[in-house]
Amino acid sequence: xxxKTLLLIKPNATKKNAIGAILKMIEDNEFEITKLKMFRMDNxxxxxxxxxxxxxxxxxTLKSFMLSGNIVGAVLIRExxxxxxxxxxxxxxxxxxxxxxxxYLFADSFTENAVHASDSSQSAKRxxxxxxxx
Ligand code: CMP
Numbered sequence: 001x002x003x004k005t006l007l008l009i010k011p012n013a014t015k016k017n018a019i020g021a022i023l024k025m026i027e028d029n030e031f032e033i034t035k036l037k038m039f040r041m042d043n044x045x046x047x048x049x050x051x052x053x054x055x056x057x058x059x060x061t062l063k064s065f066m067l068s069g070n071i072v073g074a075v076l077i078r079e080x081x082x083x084x085x086x087x088x089x090x091x092x093x094x095x096x097x098x099x100x101x102x103x104y105l106f107a108d109s110f111t112e113n114a115v116h117a118s119d120s121s122q123s124a125k126r127x128x129x130x131x132x133x134x
Contacts, residue, residue: 001004001079001080002078002105003033003060003078003079003080003081003082003121003124004075004076004077004081004122004124005076005081005117006074006075006076006116006117006124006127006128006131007076007085007089007115007116008071008112008116009022009023009071009072009073009074009080010065010066010115010116010133011065011066011068011070011109012065012069012107012112013106013114013115014069014071014072015070016106017077018106019072019107021105022102022106022114022115023074025088026065026074026076026085026088026117029084029088030078030084031076031084031085032075032078033074034076034078035074036072036075037071037131037132038069038071039071040069040070040119041071043067045130046066046067047065050062051067051080053106061096061111062111064110068095073131075128075132081124082117082118082120082121082124084124085118086119088099088101088105089101089103089115089117090102090103090104091103092110093110093113094107094109094113094114102114103115104116128132
């Protein structure tokens with residue numbers, strides 16, 4: 001099934017000039033980039049985007065990291081986009097990310113894990129609406 005998903009390139013990856021390399025991996029894996037922008041997250045957007053994690057032990061660390069620099073948001077389309085992007089991105093814990101995945105190549109830690117990818121079609125719809133409200 002043709003699906004849409006959301007990719008965020010997080011502040012540790014934008015700071016190390018990895019935007020181009022990550023978007024090249026996306027395009028080389030047959031995703032079509034249909035929306036793209038650079039932005040900064042604020043408190044309110046972080047609390048909405050990561051609502052399910054509010055109150056968890058890592059939340060404040062995650063939030064201050066997400067507010068610490070530029071983020072690139074992209075809406076991607078392809079066959080089975082959600083699962084295919086998650087395969088390309090790799091495990092959330094970079095120590096477990098498979099060789100050649102985006103997190104294997106660009107993550108620095110569990111929090112600074114280079115990218116976010118939607119985990120279901122429901123999440124994709126919600127997250128795309130938050131990052132691209134227009
Ligand atoms: P992401 O895919 O953006 O979704 C939620 C984020 O929370 C996740 O990537 C990690 O950056 C962070 N995260 C999730 N679980 C943990 C954890 N146990 N410790 C630290 N950070 C976490």
